[in-house]
Amino acid sequence: xxxxxxxxxxxxxxxxxxxxxxxxxxxxxxxxxxxxxxxxxxxxxxxxxxxxxxxxxxxxxxxxxxxxxxxxxxxxxxxxxxxxxxxxxxxxxxxxxxxxxxxxxxxxxxxxxxxxxxxxxxxxxxxxxxxxxxxxxxxxxxxxxxxxxxxxxxxxxxxxxxxxxxxxxxxxxxxxxxxxxxxxxxxxxxxxxxxxxxxxxxxxxxxxxxxxxxxxxxxxxxxxxxxxxxxxxxxxxxxxxxxxxxxxxxxxxxxxxxxxxxxxxxxxxxxxxxxxxxxxxxxxxxxxxxxxxxxxxxxxxxxxxxxxxxxxxxxxxxxxxxxxxxxxxxxxxxx
Amino acid sequence: xxxxxxxxxxxxxxxxxxxxxxxxxxxxxxxxxxxxxxxxxxxxxxxxxxxxxxxxxxxxxxxxxxxxxxxxxxxxxxxxxxxxxxxxxxxxxxxxxxxxxxxxxxxxxxxxxxxxxxxxxxxxxxxxxxxxxxxxxxxxxxxxxxxxxxxxxxxxxxxxxxxxxxxxxxxxxxxxxxxxxxxxxxxxxxxxxxxxxxxxxxxxxxxxxxxxxxxxxxxxxxxxxxxxxxxxxxxxxxxxxxxxxxxxxxxxxxxxxxxxxxxxxxxxxxxxxxxxxxxxxxxxxxxxxxxxxxxxxxxxxxxxxxxxxxxxxxxxxxxxxxxxxxxxxxxxxxx
Numbered sequence: 160x161x162x163x164x165x166x167x168x169x170x171x172x173x174x175x176x177x178x179x180x181x182x183x184x185x186x187x188x189x190x191x192x193x194x195x196x197x198x199x200x201x202x203x204x205x206x207x208x209x210x211x212x213x214x215x216x217x218x219x220x221x222x223x224x225x226x227x228x229x230x231x232x233x234x235x236x237x238x239x240x241x242x243x244x245x246x247x248x249x250x251x252x253x254x255x256x257x258x259x260x261x262x263x264x265x266x267x268x269x270x271x272x273x274x275x276x277x278x279x280x281x282x283x284x285x286x287x288x289x290x291x292x293x294x295x296x297x298x299x300x301x302x303x304x305x306x307x308x309x310x311x312x313x314x315x316x317x318x319x320x321x322x323x324x325x326x327x328x329x330x331x332x333x334x335x336x337x338x339x340x341x342x343x344x345x346x347x348x349x350x351x352x353x354x355x356x357x358x359x360x361x362x363x364x365x366x367x368x369x370x371x372x373x374x375x376x377x378x379x380x381x382x383x384x385x386x387x388x389x390x391x392x393x394x395x396x397x398x399x400x401x402x403x404x405x406x407x408x409x410x411x412x413x414x415x416x417x418x419x420x421x422x423x424x425x426x427x428x429x430x431x432x433x434x435x436x437x438x439x440x441x442x443x444x445x446x447x448x449x450x451x452x453x454x455x456x457x458x459x460x461x462x463x464x465x466x467x468x469x470x471x472x473x474x475x476x477x478x479x480x481x482x483x484x485x486x487x488x489x490x491x492x493x494x
Numbered sequence: 495x496x497x498x499x500x501x502x503x504x505x506x507x508x509x510x511x512x513x514x515x516x517x518x519x520x521x522x523x524x525x526x527x528x529x530x531x532x533x534x535x536x537x538x539x540x541x542x543x544x545x546x547x548x549x550x551x552x553x554x555x556x557x558x559x560x561x562x563x564x565x566x567x568x569x570x571x572x573x574x575x576x577x578x579x580x581x582x583x584x585x586x587x588x589x590x591x592x593x594x595x596x597x598x599x600x601x602x603x604x605x606x607x608x609x610x611x612x613x614x615x616x617x618x619x620x621x622x623x624x625x626x627x628x629x630x631x632x633x634x635x636x637x638x639x640x641x642x643x644x645x646x647x648x649x650x651x652x653x654x655x656x657x658x659x660x661x662x663x664x665x666x667x668x669x670x671x672x673x674x675x676x677x678x679x680x681x682x683x684x685x686x687x688x689x690x691x692x693x694x695x696x697x698x699x700x701x702x703x704x705x706x707x708x709x710x711x712x713x714x715x716x717x718x719x720x721x722x723x724x725x726x727x728x729x730x731x732x733x734x735x736x737x738x739x740x741x742x743x744x745x746x747x748x749x750x751x752x753x754x755x756x757x758x759x760x761x762x763x764x765x766x767x768x769x770x771x772x773x774x775x776x777x778x779x780x781x782x783x784x785x786x787x788x789x790x791x792x793x794x795x796x797x798x799x800x801x802x803x804x805x806x807x808x809x810x811x812x813x814x815x816x817x818x819x820x821x822x823x824x825x826x827x828x829x
């Protein structure tokens with residue numbers, strides 16, 4: 160049985176969306192057990208599942224504008240903190256929240272704790288590509304700065320995820336850089352390139368450029384948290400702006416545009432389906448002793464369902480155990 | 495008379511596109527004079543203008559895959575090098591090339607030279623926004639690493655450009671960061687934030703996020719060269735992928751989609767017109783003793799025309815003179 164602690168109070172549509180996603184996941188997956196942390200009365204309004212679920216009542220919660228580290232330290236009874244503690248105490252195998260990202264990262268590092276030899280856990284998401292296959296990018300912003308060694312570790316962690324959770328054989332690992340030659344980038348990138356190239360356990364394909372990300376240039380893209388955050392937000396912002404511009408022009412166009420819009424609508428909808436983030440699940444903080452998963456703040460019930468599904472796959476794949484084994488060997492041999 | 499040295503042999507469609515752009519510019523702007531550097535016989539095939547133009551013959555040229563610094567040093571007779579030297583020697587006021595970007599940056603720094611007190615010239619482009627106003631972003635990759643002081647100088651240079659070349663009153667200068675609070679980012683960003691905020695001669699509006707760039711969140715966006723390069727390429731790649739995905743789905747769709755596509759085509763074309771890079775001109779290496787302008791490698795005659803138009807505006811605005819004056823005051827007061 161896979162035991163998942165869920166912060167019922169995190170996200171824009173909590174607790175309704177969270178609890179409804181949980182209902183759906185419990186009826187779909189007979190091998191999961193859910194602990195819901197939050198306001199019992201509010202949770203019960205939406206909870207229809209009766210088996211393999213229990214509520215841990217608390218009224219305290221972390222808000223989206225709380226200062227992350229302070230919130231974790233001071234709000235000791237917050238739903239997110241209690242859910243994270245359940246993992247640390249061995250009462251749950253993984254934790255999921257759609258709440259304050261920074262607070263969840265802090266709770267992951269300070270409460271769940273890092274895997275031995277992993278310096279800086281990183282945030283990873285599966286982003287959509289045009290062919291629908293997707294790619295895993297990390298770090299997406301858990302850290303503002305990273306060393307070459309961090310980037311190297313992200314290559315290994317991302318490769319594990321792509322292979323064991325997404326089922327990609329020999330995932331192609333690329334280093335995000337400002338050109339494809341191995342001399343490109345800062346000294347950090349040049350050093351990371353060497354470390355990644357030397358480790359024959361991963362399929363490192365060299366530098367990749369941001370222009371090619373949506374064209375499936377790699378299965379795993381390694382980057383520092385600052386650049387990763389900027390690139391992720393640029394993809395989101397550009398996609399939203401362009402789709403908005405095009406659909407807006409049809410809506411505000413003349414009769415001809417409107418009629419054409421009606422005709423192409425199903426085709427465009429299908430084409431944009433390849434870019435649907437929902438099914439890819441949430442962002443995973445990799446490098447911790449247990450999976451810590453961040454669902455999107457605007458998650459609806461369906462997104463929560465897919466994020467629980469993803470959490471279940473991560474537990475099934477044994478990513479954490481594989482990471483522990485790999486890093487104890489890699490780093491001990493460096494000692 | 496504004497004297498512009500043009501590398502006739504740079505770019506994918508040289509010399510034809512370059513020379514045809516020059517023809518158009520000469521007939522439109524009576525106050526410019528063009529020196530064309532390159533193979534005289536080839537240039538003459540396309541040159542129709544007869545006044546205010548002369549050819550400086552050379553057969554050597556820098557290729558797109560040449561190592562930039564080496565190429566500048568060894569190919570002393572290359573069209574790009576001779577055009578740049580003409581500026582240094584006072585025979586031209588600005589130089590323009592659609593060739594090897596790295597080589598042009600190197601020629602700018604080593605041949606034209608930096609303005610006193612400017613540490614690291616940066617590459618700036620006007621990028622499109624959905625409302626058609628555009629924003630200036632720098633550095634786009636002239637440097638792999640930047641200090642806080644470099645970023646501060648980019649704020650001033652970008653502000654000059656937006657105000658005097660694009661005519662934006664009190665341009666809003668934003669610092670690209672991973673959040674809007676002033677504590678965000680690396681120590682470099684935090685320090686750059688302070689330097690920008692302290693200089694009351696610019697209209698600094700604080701941190702901006704990559705998600706908002708195409709929504710006109712700022713008129714000038716300051717960033718380090720590595721992040722700027724990644725964000726620029728992400729915008730280009732995402733826009734291209736999405737538009738390609740949508741138009742491809744209509745083309746490959748059924749009769750209904752094709753008919754709808756015909757009807758919406760003019761509307762979509764107009765909507766995407768706001769994103770047309772061509773009219774914005776090329777990328778400008780700011781911080782040098784004379785304007786050095788990089789036209790896109792795939793430039794057609796129309797792009798070259800707009801880049802010459804932009805070069806003329808930069809000369810007319812006296813950006814270099816204004817920068818010289820500003821930095822002699824700012825930096826001397828820091829001594």
